[in-house]
Amino acid sequence: MKFGIEFVPQIPLDELVRLVKIAEDVGFEYAWITDHYNNKNVYETLALIAANTETIKMGPGVTNPYVRSPAISASAIATIDEISNGRATFGIGPGDKATFDALGIAWEKPVSTIKAAIADITTLLDGGKTEAGAALGGAKKVQDAIPIYMGAQGPKMLETAGEIADGVLINASNPKDYEAAMPMIKKGIGDQDKDFDVAAYTATSIGTDSEAAKNAAKIVVAFIAAGSPPPVIARHGLPEGFNEQMGEFLAQGNFGGAIGAVTPEALDAFSVCGTPDEFIPKIEALADMGVTQYVAGSPVGKNVEESIKLLGDVIASF
Numbered sequence: 139m140k141f142g143i144e145f146v147p148q149i150p151l152d153e154l155v156r157l158v159k160i161a162e163d164v165g166f167e168y169a170w171i172t173d174h175y176n177n178k179n180v181y182e183t184l185a186l187i188a189a190n191t192e193t194i195k196m197g198p199g200v201t202n203p204y205v206r207s208p209a210i211s212a213s214a215i216a217t218i219d220e221i222s223n224g225r226a227t228f229g230i231g232p233g234d235k236a237t238f239d240a241l242g243i244a245w246e247k248p249v250s251t252i253k254a255a256i257a258d259i260t261t262l263l264d265g266g267k268t269e270a271g272a273a274l275g276g277a278k279k280v281q282d283a284i285p286i287y288m289g290a291q292g293p294k295m296l297e298t299a300g301e302i303a304d305g306v307l308i309n310a311s312n313p314k315d316y317e318a319a320m321p322m323i324k325k326g327i328g329d330q331d332k333d334f335d336v337a338a339y340t341a342t343s344i345g346t347d348s349e350a351a352k353n354a355a356k357i358v359v360a361f362i363a364a365g366s367p368p369p370v371i372a373r374h375g376l377p378e379g380f381n382e383q384m385g386e387f388l389a390q391g392n393f394g395g396a397i398g399a400v401t402p403e404a405l406d407a408f409s410v411c412g413t414p415d416e417f418i419p420k421i422e423a424l425a426d427m428g429v430t431q432y433v434a435g436s437p438v439g440k441n442v443e444e445s446i447k448l449l450g451d452v453i454a455s456f
């Protein structure tokens with residue numbers, strides 16, 4: 139099992155880099171940085187990580203093909219690969235509707251848009267020219283190929299990830315999600331002979347106090363639930379409309395209401411939380427479903443530094 143960790147670049151960047159270095163020291167292999175226009179810039183954050191770490195790989199987890207053209211993304215990730223001496227990885231997903239509404243960007247044909255973007259980014263990183271005539275000059279990757287991961291949850295997006303990517307980052311924390319996802323991923327992989335990394339991009343909250351760790355996960359679970367399509371809500375046996383209910387609370391800014399409505403079943407559906415001893419069987423259950431990378435997603439825990447070190451103990455037992 140590989141281990142990754144997600145950081146949302148909204149804390150002071152010197153603190154974020156300090157935490158990434160601790161994660162690197164305790165055995166994490168990947169640092170994934172989220173990309174939302176209203177947070178700090180993903181690539182400047184990645185550049186700081188690249189310049190201040192030795193072994194951990196780093197990349198957007200995940201960017202999207204709408205806010206930057208493929209050529210800008212290719213140049214950015216090639217530059218991160220140069221700064222990190224070949225440790226860049228690249229995560230791209232369809233983005234989320236709230237972002238594009240706020241930016242006045244039409245969110246159209248996400249599957250074909252991602253396919254076209256990944257094709258162009260691959261061409262550019264390989265030194266080629268796109269149909270539109272773009273070609274990279276100064277920014278050149280160090281690695282033979284920068285691994286491309288897709289952020290995906292829907293059936294078509296999962297199949298597309300299997301078909302064209304090196305891995306998938308699935309915003310899901312429960313074995314049922316991977317049981318459902320694997321057939322679509324395998325359908326996309328088809329008879330390709332390639333390594334494929336199935337990364338469980340979970341909402342993680344670990345601590346020595348189980349209840350406190352679970353409470354720290356609730357607000358993140360509310361956001362994930364709100365962004366989950368109805369089939370995912372049904373899969374976990376949650377009440378129909380639970381996603382809309384969460385969405386309404388969050389849209390009103392009623393975070394207390396959202397947190398209060400997160401049930402133990404919703405916590406189990408959309409997060410991995412508790413003490414280190416509670417974590418190991420949960421990660422093993424994900425591995426049994428084909429997960430090959432566990433990504434500790436926000437909030438990681440009440441005290442992030444302490445939680446990263448506790449996760450180091452969990453990593454040591456795999």
Ligand SMILES: C[C@H](OP(=O)(O)OC[C@@H](O)[C@@H](O)[C@@H](O)Cn1c2nc(=O)[nH]c(=O)c-2cc2ccc(O)cc21)C(=O)N[C@@H](CCC(=O)N[C@@H](CCC(=O)O)C(=O)O)C(=O)O
Pocket residue numbers: 171172173174199200201202231232233234235237246247248249250251289290291292293294295296307308309310339
């Ligand atoms: C678009 C959506 O795909 P989805 O994979 O479910 O999207 C949900 C999330 O993955 C998506 O919002 C991500 O960008 C969210 N996301 C992040 N989104 C961000 O904006 N920033 C982040 O940092 C971020 C991190 C992240 C990490 C992991 C992860 O799994 C997701 C993450 C969907 O509805 N897909 C369906 C329908 C696809 C569709 O639209 N099909 C149409 C069009 C087909 C075409 O496009 O050609 C059709 O069939 O007609 C499907 O996959 O079946």
